[in-house]
Amino acid sequence: MTQSQRYTDTSLEKVLHKATEELKVPKEQLEYKVVEDKKGLMGLGNKITAEVWVKEITIAGSAAIRDGKLIISPPGPGGLKARIKPGAKMQVHLNGEEITGVVEVSPEDDIQIELQHQEPQTDFEIVLSEDKMEALLKVKKTNGFEYKLEDCEPKEILEIKAVLAQEIEPGYLPIEEVVQELQRKKIVYGVDAMAINEALGTKGSKEFVIAKGKKGKYPVDETVEYHFAMECEHCIQDENARVDHRERTKIPTVTPGDLLATKTPPKLGEEGMDVTGKVWTPPMPKTVDLKPGKGVQLQDGGIKAVATIDGKPELKGKMLTVVPIYQVGSVDLDSGNITFNGTVIVQRNVEEGMKVTAKDGVEVNGSVNNATVMAGSSVVINKNVFASKVSVGGETVIYQSIHQHIKDLPVIFSQMQQKAKIAREALLKKKGEDVSEGYIIVLMLEKMYPQVQKSVLSLQKTLESESYQIEEQVEKVVEILKQSLLGLGPSKLNFATLRKIGKTVDQALFILEELRANTSDITASYVQNSVIKASGNVFITGKGCYNSKINSGGQVTFTGRPGVFRGGEIYANGDVIVGEIGTPSGTMTSITVPKDAKIKANKIYPNVVITVGKFSEKIQNFYGNFEAWVSERGLETVKLKEK
Structure with a gap:
């Protein structure tokens, strides 16, 4: 303790201020002891006396880093030694022993500091793909780092720190080592020298494809x-x-x-x-x-x-x-309509509202009930046909129908022209004035040849009810006939035009001869309220046919017993052979055949109209063993009248 002095004043603060002024030291270095403290009245006359002296100062040792060197300063009397603590990236040995924490040191100590520099490195690896079709050179380069001690002012406790002095780039990849590794890996095909050279000079870490195999191609199977x-x-x-x-x-x-x-x-x-x-x-x-x-x-x-x-x-x-054959159980809503480019066999029935269309034939083992059957060749229905439409021959049926309707027109047109002069003279005599050829043609069609317009109207209805596409030239002829012979068409005609129309019809008939030659047959057991159309023959093998229409390009033959045809119409291009025609009650029934065909029946009833060629007869009585044909004398019949 240094020598003290007394100071008196009205407050302790003023006492210490006096001491700092006189002793020339900061207030913080003073120590004091109050020896007298008198309080005056209401704060007046206060007096305080204190002994004041300067603190004794102890100087501790210190450690500093200057120019990368550790400097240790000793402590003053009673002071503590300097202390040091090793930092990162270094090893510190004190008197031969490595230290890791805070330790006291003095100038006499042997302190060795070893900085842990990082050397630059260049590494590589050659990797083969799993299929050995590619070799990959993986280059990995790591920079080196050199450190130095960070300068620091003297401190009682010094943490020694290392700072980066410089960063060192690694050297080039050694070519000899790469070649040796290629040899060791037995890489001999597809080596890319340019890729290797690029890898040798790369500065960073990178991968290089240095060899590629030749990929084969898998075959393409048939x-x-x-x-x-x-x-x-x-x-x-x-x-x-x-x-x-x-x-x-x-x-x-x-x-x-x-x-x-x-x-x-x-x-x-x-x-x-x-x-x-x-x-x-x-x-x-x-x-x-x-x-x-x-x-x-x-x-x-x-x-x-x-x-x-x-x-x-x-x-x-x-x-x-x-x-070529499609078989189905029944044709109904479960099966849907059947359209087939061959032959269709129906094991059971064709049900209501259904349709069977076949390019070739159709065979139905059961019945056809309020349905439609269309075929290109033969149709066989082993049981019954009720309220149905059965057509066979396709377009051939249409061509036969067209032929039937127009085959007599050229002859009729020729006859009309021959009679034109006589008709004109008769009209001139009757009217007292000349008339146009169109007027004469209209009268002749109405009075002498009413079958012409009936045939054209019937042909028009037939074609409207069918969906077949007919031959272009035939279609044109039909259109000419409709425009010329129906409505006001006849009044606009003259006989020169009528003659040209006749020649056009002749040409169409020549085409139709070939088109209608493909005939197909229909065979059914029993028919009722139905329409039957065949380009060939029609065979009814059971009880017969009732209230139906049959159109046949060949013969119509009833082979069953009694083999009746009652109510309806038959149009055939050949013989019609029936067991019984008509009914005892006189139901309207008609049969039409060409002039070279015959109509035969075991029995024929009144009100049956038979037509052979252009000759017709309405039967007035019941006959047995009936036969009708046309000879040079006209319509001839053989009939046995029964009582």
Whole structure:
């Protein structure tokens, strides 16, 4: 303790101020002891006396870093030694012992500081892909770091810190080591020298493809593309997205020449080689057998399969066939309407509102009930036909009907022209003035040849009820006849035009001779309230036919017993042979055949109209063993009148 002095004043603050002024030291270095403290009245006359002296100062040791060197200063009397603490990236040894925490040091101590510099590094790795078709050189470069001690002013406790002095870039990748590694990995094919050179000079970490193998190609197997639906399509919607349940089934069909399948030939693969020089050999491509069955023919060296017949294409195993027959149990709402490009066999019935359309034949083992059956060739209905339409021969039936309606027109037109002069003179005598040819033609059609306009009207109705597309030239002739012979058409005609029309009809008849030659037959057991149209013959094998219309391009033959035809019409292009025609009550019944055909019946009843060629007769009585034909004398009949 230093020598003290006394100071007196009115407050302790003033006492200490006096001491700092006199002793020339800061207030913080003073120590004091109050020896007298007198309080005056109401704060007046206060007096305080204190002994004041200067504190004794102890100087501690210190440590500092100057110019990268550690400097230790000793402490003053009674002071503490300097203390140091090692920082990161260094090792510090004190008198040979490594220190990690805070320790006291003195100038006499042996202190060794070893900075932990980081050397720059260049590493690489060559990696093969799993299939050995590629070699990858992975280069990894790490910069080096050199550190120095951070300068620091003297401190009693000094944490020694290392700071970055410089960053050192790594050197180039050694080519010799890369080559050795390539050899060790046995990489000999597809080595890319340019990629290796780029990798040698790269500054950062990067990957390089330094070798590529030659990839082989797998073969392309042989394939077959089928150009038809394998199954029937169901639930067909119309344009308003509604389902017509009668048209719910679409059967895949083909015609001769249709392409059924196309085979794509196989392609061989190509050899490859991996980076180790190993050869990869591709497998052989797989082939597909395309076996043609019935109705199928291979073309273009077996590349294409085409249909040779009409029918339904089917693939069973590897065998491709065209089946000309489609079989169905019943034709009803479950099956939908049947349209098939071949022959249809119905095991049971064709039910109400349904339709069967076949390019070839149709056979129904049951009945046809208020339905439609249309076929290109023969139709056989083993039981009954009720309130239905059965047509066979397709367009041939239409052509036969057209032929039937127009075949007499050229002769009639010629007769009209021959009688024109006589008719004109008669009209001139009657009227006292000349008349136009159109007027004469109108009168002749009305009075002498009414069958002409009846035939054209009947033809018009027939064509309107059918959906077939007829031959263009025939269609034009029909249109000319409608425009010229119906309505006001006849009044605008002259005989020169009528002669041209006759020649046009002759040309159409020549075409129709060939078009109507393809005949097909209909066979049914029993027919009632139905329409039967056949380009060929019609056979009724059961009880008979009632209140129906039969149109036949050949004969109409009733082979059953009693084989009756009661009510309705028969138009045939050949003989009509019936057991009984008409009814005892006189139901209107008519049969029409051409002039070279016959009508035969075991029994014929009154009110039956028979027409052979241009001759007609209405039967007035009941006859047995009836036969009618045309000879040079006209209509002749053989009939046995029965009582």
